[in-house]
Structure formats: C-alpha cells, structure tokens
Amino acid sequence: MNITDQREQVYRMALRLYGAGLIRLSAGNVSLRGDDGLIAITPSGLWYEKMQPDDIVIIDPNGAVVDAKPGHKPSSEWALHTAILAALPQVNAVIHTHSIYALVFASLVKEIPAISIELIPAGGNIPVAPYAPAGTPEVGRGAAAVFQSRPGLKGLLLQNHGLVTIGETLDRAFEYALDIETAAQAYHLALQVGQPVTLTAEQIDDFHRYHG
Numbered sequence: 001m002n003i004t005d006q007r008e009q010v011y012r013m014a015l016r017l018y019g020a021g022l023i024r025l026s027a028g029n030v031s032l033r034g035d036d037g038l039i040a041i042t043p044s045g046l047w048y049e050k051m052q053p054d055d056i057v058i059i060d061p062n063g064a065v066v067d068a069k070p071g072h073k074p075s076s077e078w079a080l081h082t083a084i085l086a087a088l089p090q091v092n093a094v095i096h097t098h099s100i101y102a103l104v105f106a107s108l109v110k111e112i113p114a115i116s117i118e119l120i121p122a123g124g125n126i127p128v129a130p131y132a133p134a135g136t137p138e139v140g141r142g143a144a145a146v147f148q149s150r151p152g153l154k155g156l157l158l159q160n161h162g163l164v165t166i167g168e169t170l171d172r173a174f175e176y177a178l179d180i181e182t183a184a185q186a187y188h189l190a191l192q193v194g195q196p197v198t199l200t201a202e203q204i205d206d207f208h209r210y211h212g
Contacts, residue, residue, distance in 0.1 A: 001034050001035055002034075003034070003038070003040070003058055003067060004053075006032050006034050006038075006040035006056070006058070007040050007053045007054065007056040007058075008053050009032055009040070009170055010030050010031065010032050010040045010041065010042060010056045010170070011051060011052070011053040011055075011056055013030050013032075013095070013170045013174060014030050014042055014048050014051060015048065015051075016174060017030065017048075017095065017097065017174065017177070018048040018049065020178060021099070022097040022099045022177055022178065022181060023048060023097050023098065023099075024098065025047050025048070026044070026045050026046055026047050026048065027098040028095075028096055028097040028098050028099075028162070029041065029042045029075035029077050029080075029081070029095075029096050030042050030093075030094070030095050030096075030170070031075075031078075031081040031085070031093065031094045032092060032093050032170055033085050033091075033092045033093070037060070037061055038058055038059070038060060038066055039058070039059050039060070039061065039081065039082065039085065040056050040057070040058055041056065041057055041058075041059060041074045041075050041078055041081060042056060042057075042074075042075050043055050043056065043057050043068070043072045043073060043074065043075065044072075044073045044074060044075050044076050045073075045076075046072075054069060055069060055072060057072055057073065057074040057075075059074050059078060059082070061082055061085070061086060062082065063078045063079060063082050076134070076135040077096055077134065077135060077139070079135070079136065079137045079139065079140045080094070080096060080139045080140040080143060080164065081094045081096075081140070082140065083137065083139075083140025083141050083143065083144045084140060084143055084144050084147065084164070084166060086144070087144035087145075087147065087148055088144065088147055088148070088166065090168065091166045091167065091168065092167070092168055092169065093166065093167045093168070093169055093170040093172065093173040094164065094165075094166055094173065095164070095165045095166075095167075095170070095173040095174060095176075095177050096158075096162060096163070096164050097162055097163045097165075097177055097181070098161075098162040098163075099162070099163055099177070099181040099184075100181075101181055101184035101185040101187075101188055102157060102162060102163035102180060102181055102184050103161075103162055103163075104184065104188055105126075105128070105157055105184055105187075105188075106128060106157040106158060106159055106160055106161055106162060106163070107159075107160050109128050109159050109160075110128070111125050111126055111127045111128055111157070112125065112126040112157070112180065112183055112184050112187055113125050113187065113196070113198040114183075114198055114199045114204065115183065115186065115187055115190065115196040115197065115198055115199065116183055116186055116199075117199075117207060118179040118180070118182050118183040118186075119179065119180065119183045120199070120204055120207050120208070121154070121175070121176070121179065122153070122154040122155045122165070122176045122179055122180055123150060123152045123153035123154050123155070124153075124204060125198075126155055126156060126157060126180055126183075126184075127146055127150070127153075127156050127157070128156070128157040128158075128159050129142045129143045129145075129146045129156050129157065129158050129159060129164075130142050130159060131158075131159035131160055131161075132158075134161060139158060139161070142158075143156060143158065143164055147166065154166055154167065154172075154173075154176040155176045155177065155180045163177060163180060163181070165177040165180065
C-alpha cells in the first residue's frame, strides 16, 4: 500500500463516518498504518465535508510529519493513534468518534453492557478508559493499556471524550464503531423503560459457536 492509497482509504472512511453521523465538523479522527509503518491520519481542524484525499497527513510512529500540504497538521489526537498502534502490532486502523450515545455513557463513566448481539464481535461489554486531557499522550497510553488488558476488545469509551475502535482494516474499525454506537443508543433507550438484561457468558459463547 503506497501513501496515495493510504490517503484515499482514510479520506473515504472519514466521509463514511460523517455520512453515518458518527463524526461531525472536524470532531473525531481516523488513521491507517501502512506496510512501511507510516501512518495516514486526518488533519487537524478541517471540516470533513470540505476534505480532499491530499489533505490527509502522513506521520511516522512518533508523530513527526513526513508528508503534508503546507499549513496542515495531523489530528490533535495523533498521540492517541500512535500509542494504540505501537502497543497493538496486529492493529492497523484506529477510529475515534464523538458519536452522541457513546458520549452519553463516556460522560457517565458507565460501561456499555452486552445487551444485544451487536457488541459481541466488539468484545462484549465496552469499558471506559480513565480520563486524560484531550490531545495528550496520556489519552493514548490509557486507551492502549485497556486494549492490552482485554484481548479481543475492539472498542472502548474515553471518559468525558468519546469512542475509540480498532481493527486490522478501516472497514472493521468502522463496523465496531457503528455497532457500539447502535448498542449504546439501544441501552440508553432501554434504561428509560426498565433495567435491560445483559447477555450471559454462556449466551455469548453460544453466539461464537454458531457464528464462528
């Protein structure tokens, strides 16, 4: 995969997330690691509806800019992305959203339980990583530590901040982001009526057994 392909994939995914309502204006960010270790990431402060493929910034694993249009900087959350990618070599794609229902539970510091099958591929209950100031290395280190502690986990909430999902590909990370936001909305609505029932470990095992 060359830099042009990386930029195109990140650009198209940003538009896909925007179209799905998972990101707005310039809130949220997307990154993709290439075979050479360089990372394509959405730029800072540019509205997604105005973005073009050549606006995507290329950085190295330490966050240094390798290639960018004049005046363009990587997303302010570049340290979140590089920390996760450094800690998880099997992961190539990171998506960070400020989707509404994920924000609700991130602000409540309340994990999203597996009340529906949407969360099973994402690893079950979605935990909340401890608060750290946005744009700092601490955000990335905290998220990476949670992912490392839960092998198989594909998404988590950042306290008072939003949602992060990971995947071998951007398509996978997008699926997890959409599934988690859907489950968060369902959980929020269910709480208005009563106490939702969470899937048991046995039921989750049955799902894996029948769906591989």
